[in-house]
Amino acid sequence: MTDTSTDQRTRGDVAEGKWFGRVMRWGQLTLVENDPQEYDPDFWLDYFERARCDAVCLSAGGYIAYYPTEIPLHHRSAWMKDDDPLGTLVNGCRERGMAVLARTDPHAVHQHVFDLHPEWIAVDSDGNHRRHWAMPGAWVTCALGPYNFDYMSEVNLEIMARYNVDGIFSNRWTGSGMCYCEHCRSAFREATGLELPRTTDPRDPARREYILWRQNRLFELCERWDTSIRQVSPDSRFVPNSGGGSLSDLDMSIFGQVAETAFADRQGRSGTVVPWAAGKNAKEYRATMRDKAVGGIFSVGIEGSHRWKDSTQSAAEIRVWVADSIANGMRPWFTKFGGVLHDRRWLGVVEEIYQWHHRWERYFRTQEPLARVAVVYSQQTAKFYGGTAAADRVENHVLGMYHALVEARIPFEMVHDRLLTPEVLSRFKTLVLPNIAALSDEQCEQIRGFVAAGGGVVATHETSLYDEWGASRDRFGLEDLLGVRPTGGVGEDVKNSYLLLAEDPRTGRRHAVLDGLEEATRIINGVRRVNVEPIDTSLTAALTVVPSYPDLPMEEVYPRQTGANEQGVYLREVGAGRVAYFPWDVDRTFWEVLDPDHGTLLRNAVAWTTDEPSPVEVTGPGLLDVTVWRQPDSLTVHLVNLTNPMAMRGPFRELLPVGEQHVRVRLPEHTRVTRARLLRGGEPVQTRILDGTALIVVPGITDHEVIAIDLETVAGAAGNRGR
DSSP: OOOOOSOOOOGGGGGSSOHHHHOOOEEEEEOOTTHHHHOOHHHHHHHHHHTTOSEEEEEEEESSBSSOOOSTTOOBOTTOTTOOHHHHHHHHHHHTTOEEEEEEEOSEEOHHHHHHOGGGBOBOTTSOBOBOSSSTTOEEBOTTSHIIIIIHHHHHHHHHHHHOOSEEEESSTTOSSOOOOHHHHHHHHHHHSSOOOSOOOTTSHHHHHHHHHHHHHHHHHHHHHHHHHHHHOTTOEEEEOOOOSTTOSSOHHHHHHHOSOEEEOOOOOOTTOOTTHHHHHHHHHHHHHTTSOEEEEEESSOOSTTOOTTOOOOHHHHHHHHHHHHHTTOEEEEEEESSSOSOOHHHHHHHHHHHHHHHTGGGTSSOEEOOOEEEEEOHHHIIIIIGGGHIIIIIHHHHHHHHHHHHTTOOEEEEEGGGOOHHHHTTOSEEEESSOOBOOHHHHHHHHHHHHTTOEEEEETTTTSBOTTSOBOSSOTTHHHHOEEEEEEEESSOOSOEEEEOOOTTTSOOOGGGTTOTTOSEEEOOSOEEEEEESOTTSOOSEEEEOOOOOSSGGGOSOSOSOOSOBSOEEEEETTEEEEEESBOHHHHHHHHOOHHHHHHHHHHHHHHHOSOOSEEEESSSOEEEEEEEETTEEEEEEEEOOSTTSSSOOOSSOOOBOOEEEEEEOOTTEEEEEEEETTTOOBOOEEEETTEEEEEEOOBSSEEEEEEEEEEOSSSOTTSOO
């Protein structure tokens, strides 16, 4: 059989199709002002080509122009002289068949701009124009006024007219905090009849209106820039550098409609950010971008609040971060700040990853995830329920649930709460609601419809106890599914409380949600708990609560009550569906404490509500992120090895291989396996077919292994029977 894995396209073929769906590997070079006299453009052009980049992003204008601009006040690089650095790079990339985005940065201006147009500058709550926090002599611009809408529109058009690039990629275009300039004050007053809020409390009417007004204003700016760019070149686009998960400013459900492509600008990790965060970013973006191309921007430098922009990451850290983004459906985009190299150690690492990605490109495009579990993320819950505490009250629930599913090796996707339509949910069997507190009546009805159709739900803590604006309800919006009603109050700092593991008195056995806890009679409780009572009192409790008791003096540490009526989980069969509701913060506490019992509960709850075999099952040692995809004529299973003492606080120093993994992949009906192989080494792998399942043994994984299973369609239903 002929091996068609290596891409045989000529460079002339690269022009076929829209660039935003076609390109697969990105490079970005962000110039500093003195680069035009210091750097070697030929080196970068050769590197882009050697790394098989088919698209690049190049510094153009905004704060500094890297071309001979004719726009007054547009600051040219003082080191540019009579050269045209942007033109040199654009022409070189075009000759090599690459798509090109021009990078702009409108977030700051120089002193001479402030002197002539102080109305373009952001104003703080005390009425003072905002100086730049990091660059002496620079000023922070207002994102919502004439500087962006008028002046930067002119800059975009000049760049398009001169270089006919494929698009404009704008950095920090949404502003740098709230602005109280006269334009913002008058525009907000005209739109809402209110004054700009002086509080961050989402319950304040003016604050709610401001959140929506600012968002709408930014989408208006997107439309203006995109429309003007397309008037110059119909296939070109404005690409907003924005968006992401529940804590993002812009409504991602709208973003996914207006953007042709998007790039997750989560360049690396610092502090206690985990390596699977790259994959989480991918899932969040794809939840609203659907089948549009999404790129993952990763920095070759160290990320952190101290801003070492000329640094270099370890090779192991780069490999794992990029592997997890690719495994979760993103196309890699490396970014390098500064054209002069002070550390070359990253070059070979990125080049090897990109060349491998290019070789097996056909397995990474036109793909559909096969996961049957979906985790909901909710921007409205973050904005209107979480407010300034959203990271703890909202995002930490998601992080705990996410980590539990990664540990359990359960493939899953993420779904935006504004997209709970039958079309979106039809491919899933279980919907996970990690403290999705703020849900509208319509959203609750969509979830009911999902369960009525046979879907499962796992919900935690205050899910549906508030409406879409964060206003408290008297009852749960999903009361009929959860099977409980609130009795008043939420315990916010529950200490030294436990959960008793109960047996069903009718059978003498424990519920499946307690599998793996056979030797325990009780486990630790969480930290926060909604006070509830069951509507259906006939249900048998799997967990009951041992209320808090003293933790000091040590002689007093014993429970005063052991048979409380409060349950730790409510498990119900609702029509054709199943529902598991934890009234406490099992997911958030898991993220805080990482107690394995909580991870076991979450894994089992998802398995019980799903009630069907997983599309892929992987057994073996280590912490792996597992994803599974379908291409037109193949399946791919990604196994990303996160096993490392630095997994919970990076960066990785080295890659620690894990041993043999046994993989079971459910095969599509009416297909036959023609070949299976491991893409990291490129070698074939033995495959045994049993009852429609491919059984594969992976000898070991260093950072990332991909099982590629080529398929062909066969008549009838006998294609995947045992042989």
